[in-house]
Amino acid sequence: MARNRETHAQRTRRRREERQARSARRSQGGTRSPQDRVRRRPGVRQPAGCDRAAQKLTKAGAKHKAIPHPLQSGKWTVEQVEKREPTEKEVAARAAASAKWKAEAAARKVVDVDKDSLVPAIIKLGGLAEKERADIIRDKKGNTGIPGVGFLFTKKGLSLDDMIVSLDGYGFMLPGELESTDGGVQALRDRIEEEFGGVRKYWSMQGDAAAIQREESDKQKRGPAGYGEIRRGRSEDPWH
Secondary structure, eight states: OOOOOOOHHHHHHHHHHHHHHHHHHHTOOOOOOOHHHHOOOTTTTOHHHHHHHHHHHHHHTTTTEEOSSSSSOEEEEEEOOOOOOOOHHHHHHHHHHHHHHHHHHHTTOOOOOOOOOHHHHHHTTEEGGGGGHHHHSSSSSSSOEHHHHHHHTTOOOHHHHHHHHHHHHTTTHHHHHSSSSSTHHHHHHHHHHHHHHSSSSOOOEEEEEHHHHHHHHHHHHHTTTTTTTOOTOSSSTTTT
């Protein structure tokens, strides 16, 4: 048996008549239909009057929430949420959490000469100015960083000359480089480029990582028989 399907025109006419009937019942104070009782779902834009009231409270810096209008059926309004003063326990907990977060953030920025190679050390010392990027890595957009610490190239980074002074305090610069004509600028550029490109890592002369690296290099120079004696940290090239 074929079903009687409602055409688009019939469906439109029926819905218009239903809306007119509901409007008539509301105007006469009659019983509201189930459709009239449906409230707005959370997240749906509220009437303009509600929006204006919310905007006023927002400008005043007051928190607010939407509630059904107490006098107008089917309308919404907003009411101010009273600010509650935190208890002593809550204040202490927030202060402890803030102090812990600051301590962890400060610890992440401390250079560890045993674990941090050249690039991570530069990042922890504040990074280099963005204008130095093209001369170092020959790229206008390349960068790397440490989450929660910073990036290698930043807007507020240091110049190469200032970074050399900071790196020298952690043993990343050799005395001979500092005595060169440019004060070690080109040597630092070359090392950053190699480490950024994944060629090799450069370690602090004060840390164990550089000592282990030098010892392995010395073993290779002595050969399998161990011929010759090269004191630890006294190889011809400290970085090899």
